[in-house]
Amino acid sequence: MSETIGNLSRKEQVIRKAAELFKEKGYAAASMRDLAQLLGIEAASLYSHIKSKEEILRSLCFDMAAEFRKSLEEVEKQPGSASEKLRNGIIGHIQVMAKDLTASAVFMNEHRHLSEPYLRDFLLLRINYINRFKTIIEEGVHTGEFKNSIDKKLAVMTLFSSLNWMPMWYDPGSAIDPQALGFQLADMLVNGLKKQ
Amino acid sequence: MSETIGNLSRKEQVIRKAAELFKEKGYAAASMRDLAQLLGIEAASLYSHIKSKEEILRSLCFDMAAEFRKSLEEVEKQPGSASEKLRNGIIGHIQVMAKDLTASAVFMNEHRHLSEPYLRDFLLLRINYINRFKTIIEEGVHTGEFKNSIDKKLAVMTLFSSLNWMPMWYDPGSAIDPQALGFQLADMLVNGLKKQ
DNA sequence: TATTTGTCCTAACAGTTGTTTGCGAATGTA
DNA sequence: TACATTCGCAAACAACTGTTAGGACAAATA
Secondary structure, eight states: OOOOGGGOOHHHHHHHHHHHHHHHHOTTTOOHHHHHHHHTSOGGGGGGTOSOHHHHHHHHHHHHHHHHHHHHHHHHHSOOOHHHHHHHHHHHHHHHHHHTHHHHHHHHHHGGGOOTTHHHHHHHHHHHHHHHHHHHHHHHHHTTSBOSSSOHHHHHHHHHHHHHTHHHHOOTTSSSOHHHHHHHHHHHHHHOSBOO | OOOOGGGOOHHHHHHHHHHHHHHHHOTTTOOHHHHHHHHTSOGGGGGGTOSOHHHHHHHHHHHHHHHHHHHHHHHHHSOOOHHHHHHHHHHHHHHHHHHTHHHHHHHHHHGGGOOTTHHHHHHHHHHHHHHHHHHHHHHHHHTTSBOSSSOHHHHHHHHHHHHHTHHHHOOTTSSSOHHHHHHHHHHHHHHOSBOO
């Protein structure tokens, strides 16, 4: 048994479908009966695979968080100027998202429905990640690469806003592929829209 | 009757508090009993002032939409280069948001819970607004002010992502005031982080 | 004074929520 | 063959959902 259709265990199938549902309707508005119906089973049967609705959300949020963290660590290892690091950080972030747009959307929009103490843990991971980007920006301001006229909190928040909304509008079947998207996004944020 | 504490009718008080609640917990997770408790009354009493939960959401979303529209129309009237128009559009958008950060957050995050046909209407207003910004960007590319290397959809979506997340992190009591925020945001998006 | 309007109440409704229990059937392993 | 595991079901649970009905009291209006 344990058919692992397409290399996915039944539990993984449940979590995947849940991610789609959470993305579409939002965590709170998505019921376990909705989810069961999408999988062609009864709601009670879900509990053969998962412990609770929130366990699904937790696994989606924390798995994504781990991916982001891994990506940033790679970037930090490599030497280079602040703009190069920032550029690589942006590209890495986009690539992680592009690997699972659905989970990314849930990660971004639904994490607030985590209960304590998970919510606290999640937010700590998040602020740590953001602060490491902020450090890169501060480094760039310090070396004179970046303007010092811009508020650093504003800069880093604007950066993450741009990145984190990508899963909401990006169509993976479109002309621009994830890598090119990362390149262009990095260019736009670092160099701006204007010709120089 | 009709005490209008602080110039707000009871209905307006209900809608305001609802906005706070919707922002904090999300529309779907916020119950009418939660809202009633915040106002110190029973859930049933809310219905003396409003027709339904969704009516509150509708009024929040469409009132904000009208403000954004009004602001953009002002900008379009005035002559100037594409970067000037874009800059003014950004500053206007930020100012509208800053006037009501709570309603702005709801407008942005909770509009999807509108039922048809309101959702459709809302999305039409939104795409129209976005397209008018896109036109400004295209104009800038055409006149050679902006790079033509950047995908226009990407550019406009990145712009809106940055703008729309502002209510999530901006602290109105902070050092940077809404106008300076608009200036800096416009500068960052048009000219980038890098020194020129 | 009489009447309307605004505001809130208790009680209740029908439906939905996440989840548990106990069971059965099929599949894989010994 | 015997056994364990996986996967699913029906039925039920207590709690919660948005909302309605019908009434009470006070302030504003006539």
